[in-house]
Amino acid sequence: MMKRTKYLKITDIEKALDLWYEKIDIFADKYISSENIRVKDAYFKTLSKPVYSKRNIPPFSTSAFDGIAVRAQSTYSAREVSPIILELERDFLYINTGDKLLGQFNAVIMIENVEEIDNNHVRIRKGISIGDNVRTIGEDIHKGDVVFYNGEYLTPEHISLLIAAGIRNIDVKRKLKLVFIPTGDEITNDINEKSKILESNSSIVEGYILKWGGEIDIHDCIKDNENNIKRVIEKSLEKYDAIIVGAGSSHGSKDYTSSILNDIGELIVHGTNIRPGKPVILGSVKEKLFIGLPGYPYACDINLKIFIGEIFKRIYNYRENNIIYARLINKVSSKIGEKHYYNTNIIYNKGEFLAYPVKTGSSNLYNGINSTGYFIIDTRDEGMEEGEEVIVFTDKTSYEIKKNLLFVGSNDPLIGELGNKLFEKHRIKMFISNKGSMGGIYAMQKSKCHISGMHLFDPLSETYNISFIKKYLGGKGILLHLANRSQGIIVKKGNPLNIRSIKDIKMKKARYINRQNGAGTRLMFDYLLQESDIKVSDINGYDNVVSKHIDAGYMVKEGFADATIAIKLIADMLDLDFIPIFIENYDLYFSNNFKRDDRFYKIIDILKEDGFGENIIIGGYDTRSIGEIIYEG
Template identity: 30%
Template structure:
């Protein structure tokens, strides 16, 4: 029940350990959702076409469905004349058969009548009663969308891992899908701990501050493809924290807790986890964010993030968000990094990897030199630059890679 840190892990070792424990206790799962509610969800398995599309030969233009040889040699000086035997609007079809010397008036999207092999656009015709003059020659299949020309039945439509945007949902709708199998979102509980914290909306009394982390981390979970539920602010009270953790894990897959991870007098999370489970990680050799905890309780994970908002956000983005995205089926390729020129020198403590908050403006990378408790530095920050543990100085003018928060 001591307050000492366990053996501090190097960042790569910590990432691997966290990933391995997620893989041990959680597997990506699927769920079927209505197509209308599938926007921005991730396809769980390859999807194949159910029908040929288009499902029939169809007109690509308004005009007249003819046998192409009826138009050979046609011009404005020498029009060809054919008889109209039927007229079609989109959504209807003709039972008539087009023979030489006859035609069916047709709308875009309508099925090509039997016997016809091409469509002559209405712009090159002149209708006169039940006849029409043809002023242009066409070739077989001209302005006809052949059955299956877009996609054949049983063709691959969407690959596993594709994010369902409006255009891709349209593709599924064209195939008659009403539901789609997607990755189930990881269900994560979020709590903040600390006697000093109060909810926004209440009067800010002496020695109190508004809770930042639970709302911030909840939205980070959402952006990473999960579902997050705030389970409230918990005082630095052993029994209250213990009961909250146990109750939250009954309803959710994972618990993210901010605060209570340091080796301070008022920090109790490690002690609680030692009683109800087992601490697997306590401390990462990074700045900010050293006091990070990973515990296992009844084969579920409890992750303790630092209480300082900057530290909490950085640790979440670097170590926790990747495993949530993996469960949610979101590819790491979707993450955005940019390169730019450092505008001010960065000093870093040798022996500890540093995540330096920066702003990014049209190729200029500007460090934000505030401590990890400086909440409003987050308002300016666009992302962070990773400084390796063996680097003491990153010089002004160097090209650096910025990992963007958005």
């Protein structure tokens, strides 16, 4: 009687995948190298290093609409009942969408709000603010920003953005090379052989491997002879990354695949609890991947997509279409008669998927690429309310989405670097929403995010952040220290107005660019004004705001403002002058529940790595206590 192979053990599919992921990771670390190629040759490849932008996008401030470019200050007095008249070239220039803003002009009035009097004069009935209807320099991406993380799968949209960011060559992961070895006395490659079954499973295997971006060779059919099959497998290991054996994976008397694998490598799975497709074999030889697929076509197809498909998803971040039902975090608006495609990120918090809408616009490709997906607002609706359920079209799986993190709070370049490392090491995508320190606290109050960043000064205790946690978050939560940062006044190179203090901003009527309500920098500026006995109405431009330090710096660099308060790093990056004013604490806040999440400890490990952030920090940072828990309540 011929010997029959028994299943080693029927393994639960989830357990089988976990074991398989371990083997994939070991293989990838050892064998998958990088290659440097032209960006235009990188369609559907996967980055092996993060990519940093070499240019601002847009590279200069441009008009967002057709209209007239003006000095915002000259429009402030315009009213419906008392319009003002502007003169061509002296007060305004005609401008088209995408045109660069020139010289003295710092805002755009849309053409539909302009009344033409004659060839040289127009009438306006409403004033505007600095930056209105303008796409500011670096609005999508700033020079030096992480464009894409290590491990990003590159679609045509990614390639377009890389080219716009000034990238010409990138490092990508080399292709996976596989071989399919069909076995069995009953199959043949000879179309004229009438007494046997034509081998056709190779067509399924080849088609999907090519679709997923791999290279595949198909071996001739091998009869059921253990020594011959073993010899072909051992020879193939010299050339290929992964061996796929067709048939021979069950427990028949001529099913040799499991015994061969036990002999030359490590068998980790022989049979799972899926149907059809139970008799699958998984393992490795010399840390190269080994898969035994069932001979029946549909069972072969199912296991191919599950286990070999996971190789490409795990190593190359390959994507397929999916839909997720999620609840809106924020209200969104639309117009009746328009079908609105809204970009959104999705996170998983307290047992449900939450959709966090992001800025959507014709010019903003970056947000579209980096969002989880999109939902659609129908032509009959004026928008959707917070809490409504939406159907999100995405190429992410629910497993991936459950790993996502949402950061809401104050802006800092180290947050972007943390996001890069989380994705590179753990495939955790961290979305970043710069809403200011208080914006982060409000999001935490409503469980709308996982992490918040803050630098809130309390004049009474002369401490940072803790008193705000006690006041707004019931004293509960964890503060993790990130850095001490130097903040001060940023002015143009050479300091043409000779600004040395907060009082000089008032006395010299400097055009100031502020930060949004709730930003830690704005709250500190308000405190400094109060200490100097200066009214906010005395500051020229107090109500002109941006949301990030880098945007404030560029407003000075581009001549839209004379001064701002921001971190020293921005002055160093943009070659601007810096007058130091204060040193502040910047900390990360987490809920107590998050301490039970393994992502919390992954974050701490990354922050404490030697050299974390060295590639982006130039000056003005003290990170000696980075990653230390400084408060727990």
